[in-house]
Amino acid sequence: MERPLLNAYVNVCFKLPNDEQAQLSDQSAVIITAWNPHSLRLPDAENAKRNQLLQKELETRFFCKLLVGNEKDNWFEESYWVFLSLKEGLLLAEKYQQNAIYWVKDQQVNLVYCADKQPIYIGELKDFWP
Structure with missing residues (x-):
């Protein structure tokens, strides 16, 4: 993956309501979207449709x-x-043509590329909340 795209994946924050943050922090999960397949920017309306399909799943x-x-x-x-x-x-990331997902386990955030499926540690979960 090219350096600018890698930087975009790594230099992020996660935003969700504060009351939910505490509930989620101790549980393993993936963070996934259907937006912008293969990092190709789509109109917001198209991204919304794609995410609705993902949400149904x-x-x-x-x-x-x-x-x-x-x-x-x-x-x-x-x-x-x-x-x-x-x-x-x-599997869902590949279906929705995503380059990568985030995998959160034991308060550790990993970036996982769909191509090689190898987790890359990128930081502590607490550092990704704004």
Whole structure:
């Protein structure tokens, strides 16, 4: 993955309501979106449709909506914090043509590329909340 795209994946924050943050912090999960397949920017309306399809697939699971992005660049993507195994998360990411997902386990945030499926540690969960 090219350095600018890698930096975009690593230099993010996660935004969700404060009351939910405490509930989620101790549980393993994946953070996934259907926005901008293969990092190709789509119109917001198209991204919203894609995310609605993803949400339908998540309805049998506990999930929480959140924003993932960069405040400095004023860029965020609507995403989902969902209690799935890493394997299940990667299958959904491939289906929705995503380059990568975040995997949170034991308060550790990992970036996982769909191509090689290898987690890359990028930091402590507490550091990703604004």
